[in-house]
Amino acid sequence: MGGNDELNARIKSRMDAMNKRIADRMAALDARLGGTVAVVKEFPDGSLESWLQPDFDDIKMLFDYIRGSNIVRDNPVYSAALDKVDLLFLTDPANPESNKVNAGAYRGGRKITLYAGFVRLARIAGSALAADLGGGAVFKRLLDVVFENPAWADSITMDEATDLFIALGLRHDAIIVDEAMRHEAVDRSSAAILATLAHEAGHIALGHVNANVDYYKVNLEVARNQERQADSFMSSVIATVPFGEHMFEAEMFNDFLNAVAEKSRKEKSDRGHTHPLSVERYNNLLKDHPDLAEKYGFLQLESA
Numbered sequence: 001m002g003g004n005d006e007l008n009a010r011i012k013s014r015m016d017a018m019n020k021r022i023a024d025r026m027a028a029l030d031a032r033l034g035g036t037v038a039v040v041k042e043f044p045d046g047s048l049e050s051w052l053q054p055d056f057d058d059i060k061m062l063f064d065y066i067r068g069s070n071i072v073r074d075n076p077v078y079s080a081a082l083d084k085v086d087l088l089f090l091t092d093p094a095n096p097e098s099n100k101v102n103a104g105a106y107r108g109g110r111k112i113t114l115y116a117g118f119v120r121l122a123r124i125a126g127s128a129l130a131a132d133l134g135g136g137a138v139f140k141r142l143l144d145v146v147f148e149n150p151a152w153a154d155s156i157t158m159d160e161a162t163d164l165f166i167a168l169g170l171r172h173d174a175i176i177v178d179e180a181m182r183h184e185a186v187d188r189s190s191a192a193i194l195a196t197l198a199h200e201a202g203h204i205a206l207g208h209v210n211a212n213v214d215y216y217k218v219n220l221e222v223a224r225n226q227e228r229q230a231d232s233f234m235s236s237v238i239a240t241v242p243f244g245e246h247m248f249e250a251e252m253f254n255d256f257l258n259a260v261a262e263k264s265r266k267e268k269s270d271r272g273h274t275h276p277l278s279v280e281r282y283n284n285l286l287k288d289h290p291d292l293a294e295k296y297g298f299l300q301l302e303s304a
């Protein structure tokens, strides 16, 4: 109870503190664009839809960053494990818009499976972070929407993603006109995808994925420890790749978003979740990178 109030207070204080920075950023943008933003409906590669549509080649390239990171290259066991990984981009017939990303066993090797909703949410979060330059007004709206629709943290259709993008007031016209903002949006959404891929790569490198073990029958405490270890692997990747700083920011916001969704589910149903780890994951990452946490103004969250 007290924990939830504390979380609310922390969220509010963090967001309030950033509003001025955001207002300044938006005012500067308006000034640069002359008040009336030129109507440019097209994204660089076509449309809003194509921005929200996963690009498999991009994802393969991002995975190569992980394979090339020092933590992997310096460890023959990690290198060998990740060399054999297949990336599968799937549409789950049961849930085509799922936001899931899974590591699993596959044809004697290992696979990472990604679903379309995951990339959409990363693009939206990356756009929000770009518009805010580090989180703030737009990201606050995203948190509010996810709090009201926690199911969107699990799956999101193209139509819902388009609605959400527009409802956030994201200025996709500005992203076109303002090249700097466009780069920010691409960098930040790529970093969000990279962070999640690094976590899944961690499960594989650390030998958590085993064809003979049914993940869902694994003891809860073992499963939680594996999640912590995969996060720790991701944290090491952050320390050694060129995108690391954006990865940190994106993953902090991802955990923040999930903490908000978990809190909403808890308040909306008695079922709740038996193991809401997002607040702990956020705090662990924050502790690993105190310099970046200070730079971006992230505060420690109280456990709910």
Ligand SMILES: [Zn+2]
Pocket: 199, 200, 203, 226, 227, 230
């Ligand atoms: Zn995991």
